[in-house]
Amino acid sequence: MSSLIQAIVSGLVTGSIYALMTVGLTLIYGTLRTLNMAHGALLMIGGYVAWLGLQLAGIPPAAGLLLAMGATFLIGMAIERVSVRPLIGKPGFDFEMTAFISTFAVTVVLQNAALLVFGARNKALPPLVGGRLELVAGVSVTRHSVLMAIVALALLAGLQAFLTRTRYGLAIRAVAQQLDAARLMGVPADRVYSLTMGVASALAGIAGVLLASVFFVSPNSGDLPLLKGLIVAIFGGLGSVRGTVLAAFLIGLLEALVSLYLGVKWSLPVLFLFIMAVLLVRPSGLLGKPEEARL
Amino acid sequence: MSAAVDIPRLLGWRRPAPWALAALLAVLAALPLVWRNQYVIELAITTLIWATLNQSWNLQLGVGGVWNFAQLAIFAVGGYAAAILTLRAGLDPWLSLPVGGLAAAGVAVLIGIPTLRLRGIYAALLTFSFGEVIRLLVISDESGLTGGTFGLSGVPGLGFERLDPVAAQRAYYWAALALTVLTAVGVAAFIRSPLGLALTALRDAPGYAAARGVSPLRMQVVTFAWSAFIAGVAGAFYAQYFHVISPSVMGLAPMSLFVAMLVVGGLGTFSGPLVGTVLIMVVGEWLRDTEQLRLVIVGAILLTVVVLAPRGLVPAAAAGWRRASRWLAEEPDASEAPGERAGVGAGSDPEGG
Numbered sequence: 001m002s003s004l005i006q007a008i009v010s011g012l013v014t015g016s017i018y019a020l021m022t023v024g025l026t027l028i029y030g031t032l033r034t035l036n037m038a039h040g041a042l043l044m045i046g047g048y049v050a051w052l053g054l055q056l057a058g059i060p061p062a063a064g065l066l067l068a069m070g071a072t073f074l075i076g077m078a079i080e081r082v083s084v085r086p087l088i089g090k091p092g093f094d095f096e097m098t099a100f101i102s103t104f105a106v107t108v109v110l111q112n113a114a115l116l117v118f119g120a121r122n123k124a125l126p127p128l129v130g131g132r133l134e135l136v137a138g139v140s141v142t143r144h145s146v147l148m149a150i151v152a153l154a155l156l157a158g159l160q161a162f163l164t165r166t167r168y169g170l171a172i173r174a175v176a177q178q179l180d181a182a183r184l185m186g187v188p189a190d191r192v193y194s195l196t197m198g199v200a201s202a203l204a205g206i207a208g209v210l211l212a213s214v215f216f217v218s219p220n221s222g223d224l225p226l227l228k229g230l231i232v233a234i235f236g237g238l239g240s241v242r243g244t245v246l247a248a249f250l251i252g253l254l255e256a257l258v259s260l261y262l263g264v265k266w267s268l269p270v271l272f273l274f275i276m277a278v279l280l281v282r283p284s285g286l287l288g289k290p291e292e293a294r295l
Numbered sequence: 296m297s298a299a300v301d302i303p304r305l306l307g308w309r310r311p312a313p314w315a316l317a318a319l320l321a322v323l324a325a326l327p328l329v330w331r332n333q334y335v336i337e338l339a340i341t342t343l344i345w346a347t348l349n350q351s352w353n354l355q356l357g358v359g360g361v362w363n364f365a366q367l368a369i370f371a372v373g374g375y376a377a378a379i380l381t382l383r384a385g386l387d388p389w390l391s392l393p394v395g396g397l398a399a400a401g402v403a404v405l406i407g408i409p410t411l412r413l414r415g416i417y418a419a420l421l422t423f424s425f426g427e428v429i430r431l432l433v434i435s436d437e438s439g440l441t442g443g444t445f446g447l448s449g450v451p452g453l454g455f456e457r458l459d460p461v462a463a464q465r466a467y468y469w470a471a472l473a474l475t476v477l478t479a480v481g482v483a484a485f486i487r488s489p490l491g492l493a494l495t496a497l498r499d500a501p502g503y504a505a506a507r508g509v510s511p512l513r514m515q516v517v518t519f520a521w522s523a524f525i526a527g528v529a530g531a532f533y534a535q536y537f538h539v540i541s542p543s544v545m546g547l548a549p550m551s552l553f554v555a556m557l558v559v560g561g562l563g564t565f566s567g568p569l570v571g572t573v574l575i576m577v578v579g580e581w582l583r584d585t586e587q588l589r590l591v592i593v594g595a596i597l598l599t600v601v602v603l604a605p606r607g608l609v610p611a612a613a614a615g616w617r618r619a620s621r622w623l624a625e626e627p628d629a630s631e632a633p634g635e636r637a638g639v640g641a642g643s644d645p646e647g648g
Contacts, residue, residue, distance in 0.1 A: 035416050086602045093605045096415050097362065101558055102601040108551045108594030116587040223547060227427070234420055269431045272424040279421045280409050 002138035007260040008253065009135065013145045015252025019245045020152040021207035021225050022232040023159065024200030030176040030239035031196045033096055037104040038079050040226025041111060042072050042201045046208025047217035048114065051123045061213060062128050065151075068205040076201020077194045079106055085193070107222075114219040122216035125209070148210045155203060156245060162199075163241070172196050176239065227268075231275045237288020247286055323472055327465045336464050342576045343471035344533050347478045349556050349568040351525035357563030358486060359518045360498030362419035365406055366526055367545045367553070368426035373399040373527025374540040375433070378447045379440065381535075388453050392531045399527025400520040407519030411512055430545040446541025450534050467536055474532055478525050483565055485521060494518060551590070552579075555597040561607025570609055 021043060028036045049071045050064030059067060083102040087095060127144035134140045163169035174182035175192045183189055207225070208217075215221060228251070236247030254274065258267045278285065327336050352366045376398035377391035386394065406425050410418050433441045441447065453470065455463040485491050494514055496504035505511055534540040543549070552575065560571020575593060582589040604611035 029416075035419075083598060083602065087605060090605065094360070094415075098601060098605045100416070100419070101554060102598055104551065104554065105594050105598035105601060108555075109591055109598065112587045112590040112594065116591065230420060231424075234417070238416070265435045269428055269435070272428045272431070276409075276421055276424050276428070279413060279417060279424075283413055283417050 002136070003260060005136060005139045007256040009139060009141055010145075011253035011256030012249065013141065013149045013252070014255060015249035016149040016152040016156075017207060017210060018228060018232050018252050019156055019248035020210075021204055022229040022236070022244050022248055023156065023241055024203045025229050025233045026236065026238055026241060026244045027172070027196055027200045029233070030241075031172055032080075032084060032099070032193055034084055034099040034103065035096070035230075035238075036197075036200070037100060037226070038083070038106040038110065039200070039204055039229060040222030040224075041107045042076060042079075042204040042222070043208035043211065043225050044114060044217065044219065044222035045075060045110065046072050046205030047125065047212035047221060048118065048123070049205070050209040050212060051125050051217055054125065061125055061209065064125075065128075065206055065209050068209045069202045072205025072208075073198045073202040076197045076199075076204075079103070079201070080194055080197035082106070084197075085190070088193075111219045111222070118219065120219065122218045123212075124216055125212040127213040128210075144213055148214075151206070151210065155206065159199075159203070160241075168195060172199075228271070231271055233285075234275055235278050235285055237285030240285070240287040243285055243287030320476065324469065327468050331461075333461070333464060336468055338576065338580060340464075340468050340471045340536060342572060343468075343475045344529055344536070345553070345556065345576070346569050346572040347471075347475050347529040347532075348526055349553060349560075349572050350475075350478050350482050351522045351529065352553065353557055353562060353564075353568040354482060354485065354522040354525075355518055356557065357561075357567070358491065358498070359494050359515075359522075360563075361410065361515065361518065362415060363410070363422045363519070363522075364419050364550070365403075365422035365426035365429075366522075367550055368429040369399045369403050369523045370526045370530040370533075371433075371540065371542070371545050372402050372429065373523075373530030374534040374544070375441060375447070375530075376527070377531030378450045378534045378540045381451055382447065382449065388451055388535055391535065392528050395531025395534075396524040396527035399530065400524040403519040403523030404516055407516050408512070410519075411515050426545060430542050433542045433545075442541070444542060446539055446543070447534075448539040450538045450540065452538055453535050471532065471536070474528065478529075479565075479569070481521075481525065486565060490514070490517065551597075552593065555593050559597060559600045559608055561609035561611075564607065564609050567607050567609040571607070574608075 021039075025036060025039050028034055028039075046068040049068040050059075050061055053059035053064045053067045054061065083106050084099050087098055087102065127142065128147050129143045131143045132140045133143050133146055161169075163173055171182070171187045171192050172195065174185070174187055175189055175196075179189060182192075208222070211225065212221070232248045232251050233244060235251060236243035236245070251271065255267045255271060258270045262270070326339060330336070348366070348370055352363075355361045355363045355366070373395035377386075377388075377395035380386040380394060381388050381391050406422060410421055413421055434444050436443050453467070455466040455470075457463075458466065493504065493509040496507070497509055497511055497514055501511065530540070530544075533544070556571040556575045557568050558571070559574060560569065561567025575596075578593065578596065579589055582592060600608060
């Protein structure tokens with residue numbers, strides 16, 4: 001029984017971090033119609049920034065969070081400028097596929113540049129706080145994971161407030177819902193694209209720092225989060241923030257239960273089989289809108 | 296300018312002069328006799344195998360506009376089928392090539408039918424997930440059938456091993472060249488057939504094509520099977536030539552290389568994948584000493600080409616050549632007629648998105 005509770009607790013913790021790293025993917029897809037394959041690389045960069053801050057200036061990981069957030073915000077905007085902006089509005093090719101490939105190219109460049117600069121060896125980042133917390137008899141979690149879940153949930157709440165209460169957030173949602181109408185109302189779409197990429201990337205950067213203390217930072221450390229983020233985003237419905245958060249927790253729980261009953265090595269194959277089933281039964285995901293242009 | 300509709304040209308295939316093709320083939324066939332460098336020939340064989348794989352992938356990704364990202368897994372299925380059957384069941388190595396192709400085609404039809412329901416990103420994710428499931432199952436396989444992470448080694452080869460090493464390598468080179476040329480002929484025939492026209496129609500205007508009686512289901516299954524058959528044969532050849540097949544041929548890292556080859560050359564054109572494969576292989580060799588810098592530069596090339604010439608270098612060069620020759624002929628630089636577009640872009644739908 002306690003192992004089941006343990007699995008559920010760890011599933012909830014994983015779910016909150018999945019929500020944090022996927023919400024950016026779905027936000028970008030909603031406004032830019034781009035499946036941003038560079039999202040994983042931004043997690044990796046966030047981890048490296050915090051690690052560098054600690055190594056070079058002795059900045060503790062908690063402050064490194066802010067550092068990584070700022071750095072990935074700027075890098076995300078730069079990625080949009082370089083790989084997506086030049087494609088917008090050009091005729092003669094499929095925008096979605098081309099942007100998918102161009103962001104993929106960005107990932108190839110960033111990952112191998114990281115390999116060149118930092119080497120393949122894993123870099124360890126100390127947890128934000130040490131120690132474990134005993135919840136019930138026999139069930140304990142590290143304080144770091146509790147803090148991780150709290151940070152993730154706080155950021156998601158902050159994002160929700162940003163999207164519904166501020167003019168910039170409203171601009172993002174307006175562009176996502178009706179690009180032409182938003183333009184007619186005077187929303188500068190180009191700046192909204194930049195802002196969306198910046199915000200989404202900053203969230204990815206923070207997730208990268210949080211994950212860096214659990215796993216390690218390495219040039220490929222963004223691959224697995226990207227794959228899982230894609231699964232969560234599809235399950236939740238691309239473009240739907242609420243669906244993504246719900247899906248993140250469901251996937252986190254599913255993964256924890258699979259690890260408990262079948263073993264860790266089955267968690268990824270089961271997730272992939274699960275998402276294949278989802279795509280066949282309900283391609284628009286939990287809360288996504290059905291696609292208009294499907295044959 | 297000819298007024299007749301020239302389908303190959305419409306598909307981005309400028310009908311080349313027969314003598315130029317023959318000369319190119321003769322040069323390629325004579326390569327191992329002229330350039331007596333084992334390393335270069337080994338590299339050329341690898342290039343030919345990748346060119347075959349890329350041609351098959353282009354059939355779906357470019358000509359068909361179906362976002363299939365399971366092609367590397369399908370390639371591996373062909374390789375594994377050939378390796379397992381020659382090692383465990385004593386199948387003739389030559390026979391293992393078509394058998395690998397058939398196994399790959401079977402698997403591809405399995406994934407092709409459900410993919411039909413999906414479009415764009417969703418199809419990409421379904422196929423990519425399928426490929427990842429295959430990769431992860433192979434890696435975690437402990438029964439010894441596929442050899443797990445390390446793969447299967449000791450695949451016997453096509454029988455050229457009896458010859459001395461230099462002659463064996465030449466034989467493999469000519470076999471690989473024959474495979475690539477046969478594939479090119481097969482792909483060209485497919486593109487130029489009514490089947491290919493129907494496929495392009497489905498890509499560019501799905502609703503209209505379906506209304507005109509082109510069956511999306513049948514077309515998709517035929518394309519998946521045909522493209523996978525080629526990839527499977529290439530996979531089987533890979534296993535026989537390198538005597539090994541392992542899960543490292545699948546996954547994101549190798550995919551970045553093949554995507555770069557396809558996109559840099561020009562998706563959806565006949566010669567694009569061939570040009571792109573050679574180009575990326577040459578660049579890769581040129582930067583051989585620095586593995587990481589090599590991939591940084593390949594990524595940068597891919598990004599630059601995608602952003603500046605999203606349809607790839609071959610269509611861009613063709614457009615430049617046309618503009619130059621028109622300028623030479625002192626024709627007014629009128630806007631291009633739609634039929635004169637060199638490369639039909641990869642699945643463009645100007646209204647959608």
